[in-house]
Amino acid sequence: MDVMDFVIAIYVVATVFALCMTYREQRRRGQITPVFTLIGYCLCLVWPLVVAVMALGQYAGVFTDEPARPVPRRDLVKKST
Numbered sequence: 001m002d003v004m005d006f007v008i009a010i011y012v013v014a015t016v017f018a019l020c021m022t023y024r025e026q027r028r029r030g031q032i033t034p035v036f037t038l039i040g041y042c043l044c045l046v047w048p049l050v051v052a053v054m055a056l057g058q059y060a061g062v063f064t065d066e067p068a069r070p071v072p073r074r075d076l077v078k079k080s081t
Contacts (some may be wrong), residue, residue: 018047
């Protein structure tokens with residue numbers, strides 16, 4: 001099993017779980033309107049992707065103030081004479 005297959009499987013499981021929980025909550029509350037149902041289901045499809053992008057970005061260091069490569073400071077570089 002490839003790593004990408006594993007990631008896709010986790011995404012599908014998280015999405016199906018979110019869809020089921022959203023459906024159950026709407027049924028329990030009796031709030032079944034087409035607009036809110038569509039919005040809830042769309043958000044269930046998107047949020048696992050957002051979490052994955054944020055996790056990968058954090059792992060890659062995208063969300064830090066530090067530069068990707070350290071920039072040498074000019075005052076520490078020895079001048080050759």
